[in-house]
Amino acid sequence: MGTARVVFDRWDGRYAAAMADVRSSAVRDLFAAASRPDVISLSGGMPDVRRVPHALVEKAVRDALRHDGASALQYGSSEGRFALREIIVGLMGETGVRLSEDDLVVTSGAQQGLDLLAKVFIDPGDTVICEGPTYVGALQAFSVYRPIVECIETDEHGMRVDLLEETLRRVGPRGAKFIYTIPNFQNPAGVTLSAERRRRLLELSREYDIPVIEDDPYGRLRYEGGHVLPLRALDPEVIYLGTFSKIFAPGLRLGWLAAPRPILAKVLLAKQGADLCGSSFAQAVAERYMTGTAWRRVLADLTRTYGERRDAMLAALEEHLPADVAWTHPEGGFFVWVTLPAHLDTKPLLAEAVERGVTFVPGGDFFPAGMGSNCLRLAFCYEEPAQIAEGVRRIAEVLEDKLALYRAFVEAGAMPASPRADRSEG
Amino acid sequence: MNEKIAVLMGGRSLEREVSLRSGERVFRALEQLGYRPLALDVTPELVDTLRRERPDAVYIALHGKFGEDGTVQEALEFLKVPYTGPGVTASALAWDKSLSKRLFAEAGVPTPAWVTFTADAFKEMGAASALDLVPAAVGGFPVVVKPTKQGSALGLAKVDSAEALPEALLSALSFGDAAIVEKWVDGVELAVSVLDGPDGPEVLPAVEMVAKSGLFDFTAMYTRGETEYYCPARLAPEVASEVARLARECHTLLGCRDVSRVDMVVDGGGRPWVLEVNTSPGMTETSLLPMAATSAGTEFHLLVDRLVRSALTRRE
Numbered sequence: 001m002g003t004a005r006v007v008f009d010r011w012d013g014r015y016a017a018a019m020a021d022v023r024s025s026a027v028r029d030l031f032a033a034a035s036r037p038d039v040i041s042l043s044g045g046m047p048d049v050r051r052v053p054h055a056l057v058e059k060a061v062r063d064a065l066r067h068d069g070a071s072a073l074q075y076g077s078s079e080g081r082f083a084l085r086e087i088i089v090g091l092m093g094e095t096g097v098r099l100s101e102d103d104l105v106v107t108s109g110a111q112q113g114l115d116l117l118a119k120v121f122i123d124p125g126d127t128v129i130c131e132g133p134t135y136v137g138a139l140q141a142f143s144v145y146r147p148i149v150e151c152i153e154t155d156e157h158g159m160r161v162d163l164l165e166e167t168l169r170r171v172g173p174r175g176a177k178f179i180y181t182i183p184n185f186q187n188p189a190g191v192t193l194s195a196e197r198r199r200r201l202l203e204l205s206r207e208y209d210i211p212v213i214e215d216d217p218y219g220r221l222r223y224e225g226g227h228v229l230p231l232r233a234l235d236p237e238v239i240y241l242g243t244f245s246k247i248f249a250p251g252l253r254l255g256w257l258a259a260p261r262p263i264l265a266k267v268l269l270a271k272q273g274a275d276l277c278g279s280s281f282a283q284a285v286a287e288r289y290m291t292g293t294a295w296r297r298v299l300a301d302l303t304r305t306y307g308e309r310r311d312a313m314l315a316a317l318e319e320h321l322p323a324d325v326a327w328t329h330p331e332g333g334f335f336v337w338v339t340l341p342a343h344l345d346t347k348p349l350l351a352e353a354v355e356r357g358v359t360f361v362p363g364g365d366f367f368p369a370g371m372g373s374n375c376l377r378l379a380f381c382y383e384e385p386a387q388i389a390e391g392v393r394r395i396a397e398v399l400e401d402k403l404a405l406y407r408a409f410v411e412a413g414a415m416p417a418s419p420r421a422d423r424s425e426g
Numbered sequence: 427m428n429e430k431i432a433v434l435m436g437g438r439s440l441e442r443e444v445s446l447r448s449g450e451r452v453f454r455a456l457e458q459l460g461y462r463p464l465a466l467d468v469t470p471e472l473v474d475t476l477r478r479e480r481p482d483a484v485y486i487a488l489h490g491k492f493g494e495d496g497t498v499q500e501a502l503e504f505l506k507v508p509y510t511g512p513g514v515t516a517s518a519l520a521w522d523k524s525l526s527k528r529l530f531a532e533a534g535v536p537t538p539a540w541v542t543f544t545a546d547a548f549k550e551m552g553a554a555s556a557l558d559l560v561p562a563a564v565g566g567f568p569v570v571v572k573p574t575k576q577g578s579a580l581g582l583a584k585v586d587s588a589e590a591l592p593e594a595l596l597s598a599l600s601f602g603d604a605a606i607v608e609k610w611v612d613g614v615e616l617a618v619s620v621l622d623g624p625d626g627p628e629v630l631p632a633v634e635m636v637a638k639s640g641l642f643d644f645t646a647m648y649t650r651g652e653t654e655y656y657c658p659a660r661l662a663p664e665v666a667s668e669v670a671r672l673a674r675e676c677h678t679l680l681g682c683r684d685v686s687r688v689d690m691v692v693d694g695g696g697r698p699w700v701l702e703v704n705t706s707p708g709m710t711e712t713s714l715l716p717m718a719a720t721s722a723g724t725e726f727h728l729l730v731d732r733l734v735r736s737a738l739t740r741r742e
């Protein structure tokens with residue numbers, strides 16, 4: 001039987017000061033309340049692993065045990081199993097990056113890579129640069145090490161490198177520890193950094209001697225347009241984070257980090273302190289799964305499925321959202337970023353959305369503080385097209401009420417019409 | 427004295443975190459006092475849990491919507507469980523700043539000039555075209571814009587010019603269906619707590635807040651070091667007694683019971699103005715009611731005890 005009982009944290013007051021800034025948000029509490037089955041989730045960025053055939057995974061597990069049983073059940077090297085690193089080198093080669101097995105380490109998801117890089121680079125009070133909005137998990141990983149986070153605005157071509165240059169001029173050479181970017185189908189904005197801006201970003205990185213971290217979880221999930229070379233393909237000093245979460249399954253917790261060897265040496269030391277080595281078993285399973293061509297057919301199916309869902313979401317947005325709302329057009333990945341007229345706050349609207357049976361993530365969560373409150377993120381990766389269309393319709397109902405208010409102000413001449421620009425307030 | 431006391435905390439309001447902090451402190455105090463406390467969140471199982479556990483009384487440590495607006499009070503009346511703090515009517519009146527200000531004005535309690543706008547007035551009646559009348563109606567800028575029904579100063583903004591007024595209204599109306607625009611009174615901000623006692627409402631020493639940012643908003647309220655407090659407030663004796671008189675009058679006027687916290691500002695001429703009344707004052711480490719009680723010689727746990735005992739006398 002359910003109960004409303006609250007359990008307190010009896011250790012409160014004894015935690016490290018660094019944890020004080022890392023608190024679970026009220027928004028997450030609200031999602032916990034939204035676990036009703038009739039609620040359409042447009043909030044979480046979960047890969048649809050229901051489409052990964054279990055028979056293939058079972059075979060990979062069996063093969064791993066049969067052929068590599070002894071090593072798969074043992075501690076492994078901190079760098080990760082050589083055979084898996086060979087596979088990663090091959091995967092990277094397909095996207096245009098040339099590197100060797102010794103240029104990378106296998107991590108427990110790309111998320112561990114973020115934590116290790118933060119641990120290796122950030123002292124309290126250091127500056128780090130990222131996109132605004134950016135991946136919440138990165139902000140979370142960084143915040144434990146207490147940096148000052150500078151956000152660079154994004155538009156439909158990704159990070160505004162002109163604004164990056166302004167910031168770099170202000171902080172000066174080596175004035176920040178790194179520039180963190182998600183160049184492909186960014187989380188949460190859904191935008192892709194143009195080839196031209198990639199080149200400019202790397203020039204600036206060299207000029208100001210500040211390394212770039214390229215986080216590329218979605219790169220292979222492209223639904224339209226042509227491949228854009230990764231930053232790492234253009235500059236071997238770029239630190240690159242990759243993952244098996246989107247091409248295989250996040251449950252294995254497998255990612256990788258490629259970096260210049262001196263940096264890699266530090267990362268390895270940090271990793272040994274964190275977990276000695278990653279899961280040999282998961283790595284051995286991934287080796288087997290990624291051998292042959294079956295995984296490519298699964299990935300092709302996933303890509304087609306996500307593409308259909310993206311189309312469903314874009315069509316629903318076009319149908320239900322009025323002209324004073326802007327949204328991005330992702331060429332791949334999982335997310336669409338929606339921008340309302342300035343001064344409309346999406347956070348208080350979430351409770352209403354949950355009541356109507358749909359969830360989204362309020363934009364403010366993707367910035368360090370005080371920005372993006374008029375934006376929201378929608379994920380199209382997990383629900384079926386019909387559900388996505390219905391979810392967007394429900395969100396449009398919630399927004400319409402506040403938009404009517406905004407329009408009343410504009411019509412009375414009390415405030416200017418918001419330009420239909422996909423940028424956040426701030 | 428080992429009555430079972432359910433402490434209601436959390437909930438889905440925007441003040442959830444604050445309420446959990448209030449609730450935990452109250453829970454600890456009840457433990458220390460020898461009661462049998464029970465910590466309950468506002469979930470779909472709440473009524474079931476209350477019926478199963480049959481507490482002797484409920485301590486309402488909820489803030490914001492549902493906890494402070496009469497909703498949970500109404501449910502507890504129906505369940506016949508006595509609870510701390512004001513009843514349904516007083517809660518609903520205090521929660522709606524527009525209504526309570528109207529009552530103050532009618533009773534001659536000084537409250538800054540204001541106008542109320544509902545979202546519907548803008549959407550259905552073209553009220554936005556009358557925004558030019560606002561400065562004259564409230565006596566010029568600066569003004570404060572805030573949702574009529576929202577605690578912890580969420581959605582609150584100080585506005586210095588006519589150009590910034592529409593956007594502040596839009597922000598405030600993100601948090602509710604109506605907003606008030608109120609004349610900004612420059613001066614000393616006070617929180618004056620009132621506790622019911624055997625001889626009627628007893629006014630605790632006023633707490634004076636000085637926010638470093640100049641605006642006592644959500645951040646100032648709940649971030650240590652963002653606000654300086656003086657208790658008792660640094661007031662001339664005649665001002666202090668007028669403040670106390672007004673606090674008692676507001677408490678009575680709204681029909682409050684057990685406890686209330688009246689927020690005021692004293693202008694440069696020493697004149698107090700009433701802003702609003704809170705019927706479920708915060709009980710966190712930085713909250714104003716416990717600060718006032720401590721200053722008057724009532725430690726936190728004794729404050730909690732007093733409120734709970736009062737609720738227990740209402741057992742049927």
